[in-house]
Amino acid sequence: MIISSPSNIFYLTGCLIIPGERLLALYLNRDGSHKIFINDLFTVPEDIGVEKVRFSDSDDYLSILSSHIDHSTTLGVDKNFPARFLLPLMEKKAAADYVLASDCVDNERACKDAQEQGIMRKASEINDMAMKEFIKLIKPGVTERQVAEPMEKIYRRLGADGYSFPPLVAFGKNAAEGHHTPDDTPLKDGDCVLIDVGCRKDGYCSDMTRTFFYRSVSSHAKEVYGIVLKANRAAEAMIYPGVRFCDIDRTARDVIKKAGYGKEFTHRLGHSIGIEVHENGDVSSSNCDEIKPGMTFSIEPGIYVEGEVGVRIEDLVLVTETGCEVLNHDTKELKIIP
Ligand SMILES: [Mn+2]
CATH class of the missing domain: 3.40.350.10 (Creatinase/prolidase N-terminal domain)
Structure with a gap:
């Protein structure tokens, strides 16, 4: 070969x-x-x-x-x-x-050994710390680009080797685009702030998304946030060796469908991750493989309401012998940045 x-x-x-x-x-x-x-x-x-x-x-x-x-x-x-x-x-x-x-x-x-698991844990630990620093960049009138640019330096200061993919920062309606590239859009009151970021540590990747709101949140955006969070938690709660990837995807998707936003959840629930940000084996309706201890993948449900708001909440998980370890510990409760 x-x-x-x-x-x-x-x-x-x-x-x-x-x-x-x-x-x-x-x-x-x-x-x-x-x-x-x-x-x-x-x-x-x-x-x-x-x-x-x-x-x-x-x-x-x-x-x-x-x-x-x-x-x-x-x-x-x-x-x-x-x-x-x-x-x-x-x-x-x-x-x-x-x-x-x-x-x-x-x-x-696909199945990470103990040493790899340790590095994956460390990479996500740095990502959790970095998210707290990134929130501090959210200031009146700042643009997406101005928030994204200092991120690599912050990662390095926190002990990472750089980012694992270019940071995604999206304000307001830009967050409803699947993969928005940070541009000169300035921050406005009431905007959602979607930050999808990851770093590289000793050859392994982290990846996490949080969505915040700036100064206020509309009742519609708040409803959307609650549904995405419920989908994220429902998926993480069922992770156990032997469960199928497609059933994890379906569980999260059902939560969003029942709430009436099925069409607005436009992508698979997650992807495997390790040495590469996207590795073989995705969390989608088309992958019916069973999950095994040592596997690491993302759980990232989202709802994207065109022209208005986009919410995605993403964690990395590690399948253990007895269930699942969520590698991200950053809070997922709705947060309004003052
Ligand atoms: Mn991801």
């Missing part, structure tokens, strides 16, 4: 290499003679547990890779292997057949 995803290679070797457009391939062989094909440009520790095959930009690196592959059997490739590498390898008849084999690594990555 060829593994090309940098996060899979990080998971298996402990080395994070971002190759850009260059070839990076970890070749796993049944006989245990694993090899990593890596450009001379990238420095890695002396011993990473596999043989290194080095090449330069001017080498015919695909022929080098092909010469190491067993041509007589099926080759697994991961879903991220670029067509610009795979198609020439197929032309060179590097293998007898090719299969998508991402699940081999993705299924292992």
Whole structure:
């Protein structure tokens, strides 16, 4: 099997290499003679547990890779292997057949071991602390961009390695857009303030959303907030090994549907998370896999009323042997920023 995803290679070797457009391939062989094909440009520790095959930009690196592959059997490739590498390898008849084999690594990555759980916990702890700092940025007349910009520095001050995705800050009706990019919209009295943020710590990600209100909240927005919170809590309360992802999604969705906002909940309930913000395995109606201890994913119901208000409340959860540990401890009670 060829593994090309940098996060899979990080998971298996402990080395994070971002190759850009260059070839990076970890070749796993049944006989245990694993090899990593890596450009001379990238420095890695002396011993990473596999043989290194080095090449330069001017080498015919695909022929080098092909010469190491067993041509007589099926080759697994991961879903991220670029067509610009795979198609020439197929032309060179590097293998007898090719299969998508991402699940081999993705299924292992889905369940975090004790060490990974510790890091995930720490990343969310920093995110909880950061949210308290971010609220302080909400001041009269401030724009979304002005709130989003200092966030990376704040994360670093709190011990994170940076953010896990660009911060999402949305005021008022902008919060009703699915994925709004912070712009020069100024804050107004009565606006909702949606903050969807995450940091990276020792290679692992956090992700959390809170929605606040500035100075006042309309009775309609308050109703919407209450429904989203109820959906969030109902979903978290049922998390237990053996429960299906699709049933968690349905539980939250039913709360929102019954309240009359089914159409305004426009996305899946959550996604798996770890080395990447979005990992294989989502909390949606189409994923009927059972959850297992060690899995980490988000629970993020939302209601988006076009032109008016958007509310999303997101926590990360860790499935335990006896239920679930919510990794975020920041309050979810409706909060009006004075
Ligand atoms: Mn998320």
